[in-house]
Amino acid sequence: MKKLILTTTALALTAGMALADTVRLGTEGAYPPYNFINDAGQVDGFERELGDELCKRASLTCEWVTNEWDSIIPNLVSGNYDAIIAGMSITDERKEKIDFTQPYTLPDPSAYVALSADVDLTNAVIAAQANTIQASFVAAAGAQLVEFATADEALAAVVNGEADAVLADKASLVDQVTSNDQLVFLEKEELIGGGIGMGLRKSDAELRGQFDAAIQSMKDDGTLNALITKWEIGATF
Known part of the structure; x- marks a missing residue:
């Protein structure tokens, strides 16, 4: 499902938490x-x-x-x-x-959502939430990737014409596609994670x-x- 880690300089805590605490x-x-x-x-x-x-x-x-x-x-x-x-x-x-x-x-399939079922993914600009497994997948495939801070912003990029399709966990997209008759799922899915x-x-x-x-x-x-x-x-x- 989702998300690749950001590199961090934070040090791990050296002692486990007290399990009696909240x-x-x-x-x-x-x-x-x-x-x-x-x-x-x-x-x-x-x-x-x-x-x-x-x-x-x-x-x-x-x-x-x-x-x-x-x-x-x-x-x-x-x-x-x-x-x-x-x-x-x-x-x-x-x-x-x-x-x-x-x-x-x-693992949940990752799905593509676009404004048209005819989008050619081989030449498309694909949006994804930054630091996710979907963003990593798109980048590794050599496609044109645009990243956004949130999943909602990545989907909005499709609606606004900034991207041809968005790639995200399918479960997270169902309600959005159902409630917006502009959006459609593409047939192709990816199994990542x-x-x-x-x-x-x-x-x-x-x-x-x-x-x-x-x-x-x-x-x-x-x-x-x-x-x-x-x-x-x-x-x-």
């Missing part, structure tokens, strides 16, 4: 249906429900923190929160900086283990699949 969950709050801010100003979405249930099963007191995507890993490493739960795909590059739980979603997991500091192995066990328990009793289906995230386990 665990702060960091999310972007701008990537529906995974996470977004609702009309009441609260974090909402698939990952809000998931995170609350994981904390309950792990007997942890948790609170939510929002952070812009570009600095979400550096601010985890520097201690501004204790775990990332923000539609973050597990990648080898990210694992050089942080640890991950087991995945709580399977290895599923989404929670990101944690390498020093917090105990906390990672608690969340791993909670994720596994939700897989075992079917509640994780029920959430995935409810929020139309993608394939179930």
Whole structure:
């Protein structure tokens, strides 16, 4: 699913957090249906429900923190929160900086959205959110890439004529395409990334283990699949 890490000079914390303290969950709050801010100003979405249930099963007191995507890993490493739960795909590059739980979603196809189904992707200008697996994929393919700070800005670039198509997680595009009759999905899709997991500091192995066990328990009793289906995230386990 989404997002490649920004290089950071922040140093990892040398000691694990005290698990008796409140665990702060960091999310972007701008990537529906995974996470977004609702009309009441609260974090909402698939990952809000998931995170609350994981904390309950792990007997942890948790609170939510929002952070812009570009600095979400550096601010985890520097201690501004204790775990990332923000539609973050597990990648080898990210694992050089942080640890991950087991995945709580399977890889979701990345889809192209454009104003016309006739867009020729071989010559197109393609928009993507900066520092995502989609942006990396487009750049590696040698296509013309334009990057934007948020997923909404990348999609708006298509509507405004700044780009011919946008590439993003398909689940994040469905509502936008459904509500805007100018936009269409292209037939071509890309399978990028290895599923989404929670990101944690390498020093917090105990906390990672608690969340791993909670994720596994939700897989075992079917509640994780029920959430995935409810929020139309993608394939179930």
